[in-house]
Amino acid sequence: MEKEKTQKTLFTSQVIAVLIAGLAICIFLFYEMMKFADDGNLTLVILISVSISIVAVFIIKYIKRQQIKRI
Numbered sequence: 001m002e003k004e005k006t007q008k009t010l011f012t013s014q015v016i017a018v019l020i021a022g023l024a025i026c027i028f029l030f031y032e033m034m035k036f037a038d039d040g041n042l043t044l045v046i047l048i049s050v051s052i053s054i055v056a057v058f059i060i061k062y063i064k065r066q067q068i069k070r071i
Contacts, residue, residue: 015066021060026052 033048 010063010067010070012066013062018059018062022055024057029055 027046029052033045035053036044036048
C-alpha cells in the first residue's frame with residue numbers, strides 16, 4: 001500500500017498545465033524586459049525581473065504542495 005503512493009507520478013495534467021502557463025508568462029515577461037532594456041528603462045527591467053522571480057516561486061510552491069498531497 002505504501003509503495004503504491006510513492007510510485008505515483010508528480011507530473012499530472014494539472015501540474016503540466018501550471019508549468020506550461022508559467023513558462024508562457026515567463027517568456028512574455030522576459031521578452032518585455034528585453035524591450036525595456038533596449039529602451040534603457042532600468043526601473044521596468046528590475047520590476048519585470050522581480051515579477052519573473054515571483055512567478056517562478058509560485059510555480060515551485062504549487063509543485064511542492066502537489067508533492068506533499070501525494071504523500
